[in-house]
Amino acid sequence: MSDASLSTRGVLRVKPENRPLLISGLFVLAILAVGSAYTLATQGSMPLLTPNYLLLQLQIGAFLGIVAAGMMLVILIGHIDLSVPWTLTAAAMMATAVGGPAAIPVGLGIGLLVGIMNGLGVAYLRIPSMIFTLGVNAVMRGLMVYHTGGFAPQTAATDTMRFLASDHVLGVPVAILVWVALSVVVALMLKRTSFGRALYAIGNREAAAYLAGIPTRQVIIIAFALCGLCAGLAGVLLAGYSTKAYQGMGDAYVLPAIAAVVIGGTHILGGRGRYLGTLIGVILIVLLNSVLSIMQMPEAGRQIIYGCVIIGMLLAYGRNARVHG
């Protein structure tokens, strides 16, 4: 069943590139509907559809959303960044350790630095990003274990960090505003700048991009640096949200971030994908998690549903072309 046959039959008159957005958007609504039906049946109310609940979910989703935005840049060029967990943790730990007005710049700087290192290894040594970032992740973990002595660090987040992560402005959590601002920047960058177009070009065929005069090495390094920067920002915010940094705070972010990017229609091998899709992917994963916890689904069921949703989404629109020589 190809895209063409669908549109000619008029079953789904949407362009192929809009299908991921449409289907994942519908799925988000389905999650809300199922969750509301459940709470209506058990408690007689629909807390899921209240603005407060949705804002809270988006606030929690902001951390994942920021990580996913960076991850998307790297996936678009056909790479992946597995160093996110400990980049995030290192940024959070260093930010809280330094404290004062320098806390946030230090956290972001750590992220940027790790990202540049990833980029150098991938662009110049041409080591597959999967293994290089894995190694960088291990090194960052080692550095942080040594730094903290294996204990939970005693330092606390600064007031600015707490403000950014958990305060509200006009009833809207600041974390959401940060996420929105970042999203606007990333979306414009992908759409309107030559750097954004270079990402797609490299993801489609790196040799062609190089021959077309794109400085591929610089673009790869910048993409990884931005991904590290996003991980650092997420770490700073997460430390602000929980008022401190702790071991393993980044572990729960890397795989959901990849899943969110892919559910949003970005091709895992690069070259295709839109930022709006990633946004919807993040919202989908956050809402799915939240509805499952409202339904008091045990961890086993959550994992199985989680896996089935990813596969189902990809079967609906993420399939590869057949091999024809």
Place this chain on the structure above:
Amino acid sequence: MPSDLSLRIRQNAPFIGAIALFAVFYVFYNMFHPKGFSTQVLVQNSNEVFSLALVAMAQTVPVLMGGLDLSVGAVMTMVNCLASNLVSGTPLQIVFGIVVSLLAGTAFGFLNGVIVVYGRIQSIIATLATGAIAIGIALLLREKPGGDVDADLNWALTNSVVDFCETYGLFEDGKAAWLQPVAWIPVPLILLVLIALLVWVPFRRTVTGRTIYAIGSSEGAAYMSGLPIARAKIAAFTLSGFFAGCAGLFLAIQTSSGNADIPQAGAYTLNSIAAVVIGGTSLLGGVGTAIGSIFGAMILRVISFNFRIFEIDPLLQPLFEGVILLGAVCIGALGILRIKNRLELFR
């Protein structure tokens, strides 16, 4: 024109390098170990390396195709939990439990293959999802760590040959004269060699096995040559599931329990990728062997063995592990700097 031997050595340089690196590390370790070069040390080491070695083999097969299997650690955990429920009771029940455990791993691998081939989803993301499903099943099978595995089996399979024979009253309780030259060999080491020689080596020589290499080199060319691509892909994931199942079964027997430990599953998956690369298999596919991955896994483990001997500050150990892993892949990639024509870099 280079001779056949030097050509072979050059083609297998990463693999030979891995063996040499392991040999150096391991001899070094034994020289400084108070009980170095003894059966006791060897038994302990081979128990610690077995599961990772098999998970690394499991990872190798999809990697050779240019794919990746992010579910190997999860499948291992799932089989571990299943085996902790089944492998006890009468001998017949134990055999039944072992067979069912291995079949479960194999069936899960087959499922991965079917999703990748007929669903036409990239293996890395498909197995990320099925890995979550496998962890879910593992949690269903064993919510809290525990379980029961036959104690005789535990003792027999995690010690040397003589203990194995003594447990089951074979060959005059292992005291037969002809058995003595091999009596000291750890059973897990023998199992590892048997699985490699009886499963991997024959498989690699079949058309399906060769097709896996061909897909990794160029899927389009393999398709045009009329090779059975769908069959080979499904077979690769099925074999991967079988190896991961073996790892899970051994883990259950070794620890006498099952544990649906999500961080552990993730660590095994990531370490398996590292072991595959250190063992000389290219992540781009087409080059490498599962035997190399066994040595890759052994290198990863022997590094931490050495930490114990030299009483390195435990706080520094993760850092050293990371630096060694990163250093190893960087040194392996240095050859890239000799390439003059940058177009050759893009493959």
